[in-house]
């Protein structure tokens with residue numbers, strides 16, 4: 001995404017964007033050399049490795065021996081940032097929200113919103129509406145935890161939804177306009193990764209979904225049984241384990257286990273290895289890291305036939321679980337096209353109930369405004385109209 005404001009991006013947690021529009025698979029060679037060097041480096045510092053192992057082991061023991069230890073204790077004390085410990089009260093609040101929202105298998109659905117996305121008739125409203133008009137997706141609303149990144153978004157969330165969490169952000173006001181890749185934007189993106197790690201630490205599996213992803217069918221039957229970390233794609237190669245798939249961090253399904261917790265720590269800490277990159281770009285670097293193979297993390301890429309988007313739409317309305325307004329810059333463009341997307345879906349539902357109509361003739365009439373939104377010059381920026389490509 002070009003210049004973005006965090007406003008839009010933030011809102012959906014990931015907003016995932018790959019910097020230039022659809023690009024070919026990354027250069028493997030470069031990545032491999034880089035990784036190899038880093039790998040070697042690691043082994044040149046055995047002391048650090050040993051210390052790390054000891055710490056990891058003691059954390060593990062702690063984790064297993066006392067599931068009710070305060071959440072702060074579970075935090076990796078060596079996390080690269082100075083993490084301001086959440087107050088006990090915030091942690092208790094989070095725990096109680098998660099407990100209320102979780103499914104019987106300890107899974108929650110998470111999204112993030114900010115002020116601009118939470119405005120009436122904007123993204124958050126459309127997002128909630130998709131659950132209501134999807135095929136039995138309404139039942140997922142009670143498992144949805146909305147992370148509000150600023151005060152206004154939090155207030156609006158409380159009006160519409162029962163599980164809202166006020167993610168306090170010290171020193172950074174995410175409701176303010178800020179440009180993509182500006183320090184505050186990056187800070188926010190990385191904060192999300194750290195927060196999701198927390199969710200895993202607390203023992204919950206999650207689906208993270210950007211709020212510009214509309215839900216139409218139940219996604220659960222289409223996750224890979226053996227995947228620990230599953231991620232949607234802008235472009236799908238046809239093979240769920242091919243690391244050259246171009247993932248989009250706007251939609252992930254992650255099981256809580258030691259492998260995923262370690263992976264999220266590694267991901268978070270890798271921002272220091274690749275300064276200035278956002279989480280999705282860093283993921284594209286580290287997905288080849290031998291450390292991940294060694295850790296045994298099973299990564300699975302989700303088929304765009306079920307988890308589609310404007311980059312590569314799901315063609316079959318009988319299959320489409322989710323559709324992401326990706327390959328699109330600008331909140332206004334996204335909202336415009338998502339509205340039409342929901343209309344297309346409603347038409348499908350109507351026709352489905354009409355024996356005489358031809359169901360197969362239904363197709364998406366989007367993207368419209370989103371098409372080519374990368375190339376168009378930006379409209380003058382209003383607070384809510386700052387481009388976000390994702």
Ligand SMILES: *[C@@H]1O[C@H](CO)[C@@H](O)[C@H](O)[C@H]1NC(C)=O
Nearest residue numbers: 133134135136137318349352
């Ligand atoms: C969901 O889809 C099934 C299969 O097409 C259909 O029979 C059912 O009526 C739909 N239910 C709702 C609530 O849309």
Ligand SMILES: *[C@@H]1O[C@H](CO)[C@@H](O)[C@H](O)[C@H]1NC(C)=O
Nearest residue numbers: 150151154166167168169170
């Ligand atoms: C939300 O969090 C912020 C930052 O900690 C705090 O200033 C604000 O009062 C909180 N709002 C509510 C309603 O709890």
Ligand SMILES: *[C@@H]1O[C@H](CO)[C@@H](O)[C@H](O)[C@H]1NC(C)=O
Nearest residue numbers: 350351353354355356357358
């Ligand atoms: C059913 O489909 C036919 C053919 O497309 C159309 O003429 C008719 O108006 C539709 N009926 C309803 C109730 O939508």
